[in-house]
Amino acid sequence: MFFENIKEALTSIFCNKMRSALTILGIVIGIGAVITITTIGNSIKGTLNTSFNSLGGGSLSVYLEARYPETDEEWATWEYPELTKDDLFSEEMIENLENDLSDVVAGINIQNDLGYGKVSTSYDHYANVNVNGASLSVIENFKLKIKYGRMYTQEDTDLAKTTCIIPDVMAKNYFENENPIGQIINVELDNGKSYKFTVVGVYRYDQSLFGKPDSSVPEKDRINIIFTPYTTINKLADAESEGYSYLDISVNPSLDQSQASETIKEYLLKYYEDNPNWTVYIYNATEDMKIINVVINVITIAISFIAAISLIVGGVGVMNIMLVSITERTKEIGVRMAMGAKKRVIRTQFIIEAIVLCLFGGLVGIAIGIINGFIIGAVAQLFVNQFYPDYAKFIYITINPSLTAVLLSVFFSMLTGVFFGFYPANKAAKMEVIDALRYE
Amino acid sequence: MSETDNIKRPIIQMHDIHKSYYIGKPNELEILHGIGFNAYEGEFVSIVGESGSGKSTLMNIIGILDRQTSGTYFLEGKDVNQLNDDVRSEIRNKRIGFVFQNFNLLPRANALKNVMMPLVYSEQKPKNRREKAMEMLKLVGMDDRAMHKPNELSGGQKQRVAIARAMINDPAIILADEPTGALDSKTGHMVMDIFHKLHEEQGKTIVLITHSQELANETQRIITLFDGNITSDKGGAL
Structure with missing residues (x-):
C-alpha cells in the first residue's frame, strides 16, 4: 500500500510537471537558502581555522608571569619583581x-x-x-x-x-x-x-x-x-x-x-x-578561535532560521495546490472510495503526495544550495587572489557543505509536507463518498 | 413459499426504506416512500423508472454509498446501516461491483491498473493483482487493450473495462447504473450481452438500474419505481 501511494504520488506529480515545479519552488528556495547559508557558514569556519593554523595561529605562546600578591596587605608593599x-x-x-x-x-x-x-x-x-x-x-x-x-x-x-x-x-x-x-x-x-x-x-x-x-x-x-x-x-x-x-x-x-x-x-x-x-x-590563540567559531555558528543558525521562514511560504504554496488538486480530483476520490478505499487510505495518499512533492523541493534545494556554496567559494577565492595576493597562500577557501544541515533539510522538507499536506488530505478524506462520486 | 426460496439465498433484503433530504428544514424532501423488496442469489433484476422516480437514490443505498433515513436494509444478512465507514468501505470493496453510466475510470491509469484498483484496497499482493486483473480483462475481451488509457478506448471498451473492474473481487452483486446510457445501441447491446453472460455462465447476481423499459425487458425480473414507490414487481422468483 505504501509503495502504491508513492507510485501514485509520483504519477500525479509527473502528470502535472509544470504545476509541480511551480508548487515546489517555494520549498526549493527555502531549503536552497538554508543550505547556502549553512554551507557558507561552515566553510568560513573551516577556512578561518585552516588559514589561522597556516599563519602559525596554532602555536602556543608561553610567557613568564609575575606572581601577583593575593591579599591587599601584600599589594600595598608589592613591587614588580626583577627578571633575573x-x-x-x-x-x-x-x-x-x-x-x-x-x-x-x-x-x-x-x-x-x-x-x-x-x-x-x-x-x-x-x-x-x-x-x-x-x-x-x-x-x-x-x-x-x-x-x-x-x-x-x-x-x-x-x-x-x-x-x-x-x-x-x-x-x-x-x-x-x-x-x-x-x-x-x-x-x-x-x-x-x-x-x-x-x-x-x-x-x-x-x-x-x-x-x-x-x-x-x-x-x-x-x-x-x-x-x-x-x-x-x-x-x-x-x-x-x-x-x-x-x-x-x-x-x-x-x-x-x-x-x-x-x-x-x-x-x-x-x-x-x-x-x-x-x-x-x-x-x-585557538581559544580565541573557539569563540569565533561559536559566533559564526550562532550567526549561521540565526540566518538559517530567517531563511527557513521561506519554508512556511513554500509550505503554504504546497497546501494551496494540494487543495486545488483535491477539488479537481473529487470525482477520482469518489471512485476510489466507491471501490473500497477507506478514509484513512485517502488521507495517507494525499499526505504522501505532499511529502513526496516537498521532498523533491528539498532535494533540489539542497543541490542548489551546495552548488551556490561552491560558486560563492570560488568567487571568494578569486577575490582573495586578486586583491590580497600576499595572503592567497595562507587562505584556502574550502567549501564544506554541512551534513547536519543537509539531513535536517531533508527532514524539515518532509515535515513541511506532512504539516501542510494534512489539511488538504483530511479534507479529501472527509468527503462523503456519494457527494464525491456525483461531483461534476 | 416456492421451492426456490429454500435454495436461493437472499442477497438484498429491504424493508420500508425511506430516504429524505434536507431533514428538519422547511424544504424537507422525501424521495423514497417505503421501498421493500428482496433480491436473491443469481437473480438478474432491473429497477426501472423515469428520471425523478428515485432509482438513483435507491441504487446509492443498495451500493452502500448512502444511508437510508429509515427502514432496514440487509446485504447478505448484514444490517449495513449499523456498520461504520471502514466496514462499509470493505463491503463495497469485496461484495459490490459497480458499473456506472459514465464509466468512472481513472484517466491517468491504464485499463489494467484501473481493473487492479479495488485489489489495492483489499491489500492483495501485487503479483496476484496483475494476474487476476488480466483474467478479468480476458473475460470481457479487453486483454489486448490492457495497457491503453481510458482516453484511448471507445465507450464500449471503457464500459467493458469497468465491468472487469466490478468483477475483480468476485462480488455478491453487480450494481449497474444505466450502464448503456452513454453508449449507442449497438455497443449498448454488446455490454448487455456481457451482463447476460456473467449472469448465465457465472450465476452472478446483477441489479440493473435503467430508465429504459426495453432494456429492463431483457431481465428476468423487473421492479418498476414510480415517484418513490414500487408500483410493480414482475417475473421474480416469488
Missing part, C-alpha cells in the same frame, strides 16, 4: 621539554639573528645578507619551500653546525652559474666580525613572508635572509644563551590544543614551583 637570568626558560629546560613531551610538542619556534653583513669575493661581486637563526619548526611554519639542496637538520641544530640555506635570488645573483650547494660563504658582519657558513639548500623567496622587494633597489643589492640553526647563532655570538622569557611552541596538530597547553604548562611549572616571583602563563 635564573628565572628565564633555559636551553636545558627547552631541550628537556622537547624530549620528554615529544609526542605533544611539534617544535619550539626560536628565532634570533646575527645582524646584517656582506658576502663578497671582489669589489663588484657581492651580496648583502642578514643572518637569521631559526629552529626547524619556524621554517616549517613559514612553509618555506626548498628549491634544491636540503634543509638543515635536527642534528645540525643539536651540534650548532654552520650550515645555512639561502634564498633563490641570492643563488641566482651571487653564484650565477655555479651550484651553490656545498659552497662556503664568508659573511663579514657590519660589526666587523666574520663567520663562515656552508650552503646546504636554496629556498624560494616568499613575498608573503618577506614582503615585496623594493623596486628602487637593484636586485643584486637586495638584502638576502640566510637561515641557520638558532643554536649556531648562539654559539657564534658567544652569547652563551641566557635563556628566554618567551617561547613560541608548535603543538602536534592531531592533538587538542587546550589539552596540549595544559600538559606543557604542567611540565614547565615544575621548574617554577619554588620560584617566589615568577610563574608560567600560556596564551592559546
Whole structure:
C-alpha cells in the first residue's frame, strides 16, 4: 500500500510537471537558502581555522608571569619583581621539554639573528645578507619551500653546525652559474666580525613572508635572509644563551590544543614551583578561535532560521495546490472510495503526495544550495587572489557543505509536507463518498 | 413459499426504506416512500423508472454509498446501516461491483491498473493483482487493450473495462447504473450481452438500474419505481 501511494504520488506529480515545479519552488528556495547559508557558514569556519593554523595561529605562546600578591596587605608593599637570568626558560629546560613531551610538542619556534653583513669575493661581486637563526619548526611554519639542496637538520641544530640555506635570488645573483650547494660563504658582519657558513639548500623567496622587494633597489643589492640553526647563532655570538622569557611552541596538530597547553604548562611549572616571583602563563590563540567559531555558528543558525521562514511560504504554496488538486480530483476520490478505499487510505495518499512533492523541493534545494556554496567559494577565492595576493597562500577557501544541515533539510522538507499536506488530505478524506462520486 | 426460496439465498433484503433530504428544514424532501423488496442469489433484476422516480437514490443505498433515513436494509444478512465507514468501505470493496453510466475510470491509469484498483484496497499482493486483473480483462475481451488509457478506448471498451473492474473481487452483486446510457445501441447491446453472460455462465447476481423499459425487458425480473414507490414487481422468483 505504501509503495502504491508513492507510485501514485509520483504519477500525479509527473502528470502535472509544470504545476509541480511551480508548487515546489517555494520549498526549493527555502531549503536552497538554508543550505547556502549553512554551507557558507561552515566553510568560513573551516577556512578561518585552516588559514589561522597556516599563519602559525596554532602555536602556543608561553610567557613568564609575575606572581601577583593575593591579599591587599601584600599589594600595598608589592613591587614588580626583577627578571633575573635564573628565572628565564633555559636551553636545558627547552631541550628537556622537547624530549620528554615529544609526542605533544611539534617544535619550539626560536628565532634570533646575527645582524646584517656582506658576502663578497671582489669589489663588484657581492651580496648583502642578514643572518637569521631559526629552529626547524619556524621554517616549517613559514612553509618555506626548498628549491634544491636540503634543509638543515635536527642534528645540525643539536651540534650548532654552520650550515645555512639561502634564498633563490641570492643563488641566482651571487653564484650565477655555479651550484651553490656545498659552497662556503664568508659573511663579514657590519660589526666587523666574520663567520663562515656552508650552503646546504636554496629556498624560494616568499613575498608573503618577506614582503615585496623594493623596486628602487637593484636586485643584486637586495638584502638576502640566510637561515641557520638558532643554536649556531648562539654559539657564534658567544652569547652563551641566557635563556628566554618567551617561547613560541608548535603543538602536534592531531592533538587538542587546550589539552596540549595544559600538559606543557604542567611540565614547565615544575621548574617554577619554588620560584617566589615568577610563574608560567600560556596564551592559546585557538581559544580565541573557539569563540569565533561559536559566533559564526550562532550567526549561521540565526540566518538559517530567517531563511527557513521561506519554508512556511513554500509550505503554504504546497497546501494551496494540494487543495486545488483535491477539488479537481473529487470525482477520482469518489471512485476510489466507491471501490473500497477507506478514509484513512485517502488521507495517507494525499499526505504522501505532499511529502513526496516537498521532498523533491528539498532535494533540489539542497543541490542548489551546495552548488551556490561552491560558486560563492570560488568567487571568494578569486577575490582573495586578486586583491590580497600576499595572503592567497595562507587562505584556502574550502567549501564544506554541512551534513547536519543537509539531513535536517531533508527532514524539515518532509515535515513541511506532512504539516501542510494534512489539511488538504483530511479534507479529501472527509468527503462523503456519494457527494464525491456525483461531483461534476 | 416456492421451492426456490429454500435454495436461493437472499442477497438484498429491504424493508420500508425511506430516504429524505434536507431533514428538519422547511424544504424537507422525501424521495423514497417505503421501498421493500428482496433480491436473491443469481437473480438478474432491473429497477426501472423515469428520471425523478428515485432509482438513483435507491441504487446509492443498495451500493452502500448512502444511508437510508429509515427502514432496514440487509446485504447478505448484514444490517449495513449499523456498520461504520471502514466496514462499509470493505463491503463495497469485496461484495459490490459497480458499473456506472459514465464509466468512472481513472484517466491517468491504464485499463489494467484501473481493473487492479479495488485489489489495492483489499491489500492483495501485487503479483496476484496483475494476474487476476488480466483474467478479468480476458473475460470481457479487453486483454489486448490492457495497457491503453481510458482516453484511448471507445465507450464500449471503457464500459467493458469497468465491468472487469466490478468483477475483480468476485462480488455478491453487480450494481449497474444505466450502464448503456452513454453508449449507442449497438455497443449498448454488446455490454448487455456481457451482463447476460456473467449472469448465465457465472450465476452472478446483477441489479440493473435503467430508465429504459426495453432494456429492463431483457431481465428476468423487473421492479418498476414510480415517484418513490414500487408500483410493480414482475417475473421474480416469488
